[in-house]
Amino acid sequence: MKKVTLIATMTVYLVMCSALYGQNVVTDWATIVQPLINTPPRAPAIQQILRPMIHIAVYDAVVATKGSYKPFVAAIPAPAGADIRAAVATAAYRTAVARADVSQIPALKTAYNTYMGAIPDGLAKDDGRNAGEQAAA
Numbered sequence: 001m002k003k004v005t006l007i008a009t010m011t012v013y014l015v016m017c018s019a020l021y022g023q024n025v026v027t028d029w030a031t032i033v034q035p036l037i038n039t040p041p042r043a044p045a046i047q048q049i050l051r052p053m054i055h056i057a058v059y060d061a062v063v064a065t066k067g068s069y070k071p072f073v074a075a076i077p078a079p080a081g082a083d084i085r086a087a088v089a090t091a092a093y094r095t096a097v098a099r100a101d102v103s104q105i106p107a108l109k110t111a112y113n114t115y116m117g118a119i120p121d122g123l124a125k126d127d128g129r130n131a132g133e134q135a136a137a
Contacts, residue, residue, distance in 0.1 A: 025085045026058055029092035032111045036104040037096055054095045061091035061135040065128060076134045083128035089115045090132025098136075 037050050056072050063069045064076035065084040078087065093112040097105055119125050 025088040026062065028115070029058065029088055030055070032115075033092050033096045033108075036108055036111075037100050039104055040101060050099050053099065054092055057091040057095040057132075057135045058088050061087040061132045064131040064135060073135075076131055078131035079127045081124050081127065082131050083119060083124040085119050086116065086125045086128030087131040087135070089119075090129045091135040092132075094133060094136030 033054055034051070037054070038047055042050070060071045060073055060076060062084060063071045064078040065082045065087045089112060093108060097108055100108060116125075116129075119128075
């Protein structure tokens, strides 16, 4: 009985830890974008070009809003307090839309609008969106 209780306790602990620490805006958008840029299926060589392009824009958006690291492509000026979620979502969306098959653009647009709708309106969101636009440019 103790063994079953221990296993159950460990399972609950692991599930809670993964829920608390496993997701963030970067992994959210990787999950959204990856299947959409590969539909219809593309050759692995094409995938190896498209995915990094999106992640480089996301990286530069994070660096613009959080600092502390050297940007990959260009230094993007983002005011303090710019919303990282808006920056990353916009960078991922804009970069993916430019590279996705036309059939996938409505799904990307819906995902973007839904995600951005969950972020409170205000200056932080606008500044984050602007940083994301610049990262995707």
